[in-house]
Amino acid sequence: MTPVQGLQVTSLTTTAIKGLGVVPRHEVELTRTGVAGDRAFLMVDAEGNLLSMTRTGAWAGYTAHYTAESRVLTVTGPDGSEATGEVRLGDALEVDFFRHHAVPGRLVEGPWAELFSDRVGQPVRLVRPDADNGGVDLRPVTLLGDASVDELARRSGLDAVDARRFRMTLGFTGAEPHAEDTWEGRTVRVGGAELRVEGPVKRCGAVNRDPADGSGGMRALSLIKGYRGLGESTLGRGVLFGVYADVLTPGSIKVGDTLELDVAPALSH
Template sequence: MMHVSSLTVVPVKGLNASHPPSVTVTPTGIVGDRQFFLVDAAGKLFSASRTGAFLGLRASFADDVLAVADVRAPVDLGPPVLADFYSLKTVPTHEVLGPWAEFFSDVAGQPVRLVHADEPNGGTDVHALTLLGDASVAELAAQAGLVSVDARRFRMSIGFAGAAPHAEDGWAESEFRVGGARVRVGGPVPRCAATTRNPDGGDVDLKTLHLIKGYRGVSVGELGRGIHFGVYADVVSPGVIRVGDVLEPA
């Protein structure tokens, strides 16, 4: 029987992820996930693909207060920013005022701004959720001749156990019940250089893309040719999902 083994929330995209025991899922994604992100002076997304400097930091956001490391401040929105997201889309946001530009610029070593997406989960890439099987991560490790690979480096919304390696690849357009929610699985997730970084320290410590390509090759997804690992999913019915919940065909 398949079940949820992990859940991932990243309030500020590019920072260290949190792994709560439960999440609330809405049509746009997990409540609080990827609501904030960083942009450079030109308004382009400044993510973990560009730097690992932020992966040692974890954010929390509650009661309209954002906390990162020892910095804590109410979220005060300033001027609008139309953020360039990988040249795939533009995301309407507003700059977050207060200590954040100085704080994150010091960490990055260059000017960056913290922005708040106007829409819920505005910092997600394409679809509301992502799924990845634990067996798929174990297969990557086996193919690479490693004892294990830390699944956290993939920052997937829902990790699950109890299926064969890469079983999720065959689920496109299928619907699944998971906890109190219902999701529809989409196509494969193209991976980027962020997966090569240690999920805690940010150093490049594993040639993830090279290893995945070595046994899975390059394939075509909705964003074109890429190195794929895990799948997207959309929310059909919102609800609460907990670690340990059964994942089953609807």
């Protein structure tokens, strides 16, 4: 491994329920399937279709905390109100995940479905995927450089862009804008964990939603496309921003940890 001067973790975020607001974390435990407790639940509509931030930002101001040992899930509203209880599993349900793969799980009984349904104005059901971190998109971890977010702001004529709208696992500083795009296939050691960088993240309309209240005032997708164009990803051609990573070695990561990259492969002639 070769340490890169100044390359270090500046932010870590998770959400126990996909579609709710992300929570800043100082330290996380990274398993092979993702951060412990991250995207442990997801929501579906009456037909069983995935409800993500793209479809509704109604829950952006809500956060969730899940303790696997006690099976207690707590959802906190923007006014400080809480809906908490022990997770009890009901009928089996298979969720279609962006037409890319199916996620088997079970419906969750308790106060949360009613809370979410009332908030969005339509029937909503909470699902616990059978697999840990079953609500992650394609890979367990996502990475995005602070310089990339700053570059988006600069190119868009904005003072700043709130990085929370991209809902990434790990933010870092010390690299050029979009340097992470060049890391595909490389190994990154951070804290006690080791990652392998995979392909780019194809962005959806979720990035247009304000991370504080879910409103859609900023057209981030169009702004990114305006200077980056379109590119290829696992999910097809689209607007790319940030990268995925697999977990090679589980371990803890905290804000301030240094990122170390392996030596880039030599170019063939």
